[in-house]
Amino acid sequence: xxxxxxxxxxxQSIRLRLEALISKGCIVDMTEKKVKRSLNQNSYLHVxxxxxxxxxxxxxxxxxxxxxxxxxxxxDLFVRTKDDKLLGQVKYLRSSxxxxxxxxxxxxxxxxxxxxQVARVYIPEPHEQEAVxxxxxxxxxxxxxxx
Numbered sequence: 618x619x620x621x622x623x624x625x626x627x628x629q630s631i632r633l634r635l636e637a638l639i640s641k642g643c644i645v646d647m648t649e650k651k652v653k654r655s656l657n658q659n660s661y662l663h664v665x666x667x668x669x670x671x672x673x674x675x676x677x678x679x680x681x682x683x684x685x686x687x688x689x690x691x692x693d694l695f696v697r698t699k700d701d702k703l704l705g706q707v708k709y710l711r712s713s714x715x716x717x718x719x720x721x722x723x724x725x726x727x728x729x730x731x732x733x734q735v736a737r738v739y740i741p742e743p744h745e746q747e748a749v750x751x752x753x754x755x756x757x758x759x760x761x762x763x764x
Contacts, residue, residue: 619650623741647684658721661749662686662713665728665740667756678763685736687744690727694720 618634620627638645670681672733687710695711716724729740741748756763 657743658718658725659713661743662721662725664753664756665725665732665751667738667763668740668752669732669738671755671759673736676763682736686724686728686730687713690731691724694724 620631622628635645655701658671666682666686667678669685670678670733673681694716695713696708697711698706698708699705713721713724729742732738732740741752743749
C-alpha cells in the first residue's frame with residue numbers, strides 16, 4: 618500500500634499499520650516513491666528522439682535514444698557500473714522510466730541543446746505548440762523509414 622506522508626490521515630494510518638507490524642515482529646520493506654515524470658514529458662521525449670532520427674536519416678530510433686540521448690548527452694544520469702561475477706565491472710544503461718520529473722526535464726534540455734549545437738537540428742521546446750505539432754507530423758510522415 619502507498620501512503621502520502623504529506624496527508625495527515627495517511628500519516629496516522631501508516632503509524633497504526635507500523636505498530637501492528639511491530640507487535641507481530643514482522644519483516645517489512647519500506648521504500649520511498651519518487652514523483653514520476655508526466656506522460657506528456659515521456660511522449661515529448663520520444664517524439665523528439667524520433668524527430669532527430671528522421672532529420673539525421675538514422676532509421677534506428679533505439680540507436681538515437683541509446684547513443685545520443687543516454688550516452689552522449691546524459692551519461693551522468695544513465696550510465697551505471699556494476700560488479701559482475703564473471704566479467705568484473707561492467708557498464709549498463711539505466712532505464713528512462715527510473716528518472717523523476719526534474720531529471721527528465723534536465724535530460725531533455727541537454728538533448729535539445731546537443732541536437733542544436735552538434736547535430737544542427739532544432740528540436741522545439743514543449744510549449745512551442747505549433748512547432749511541436751509540425752515535428753509530430755514530420756515523424757508521422759516518416760514512420761515507414763524509422764524503427
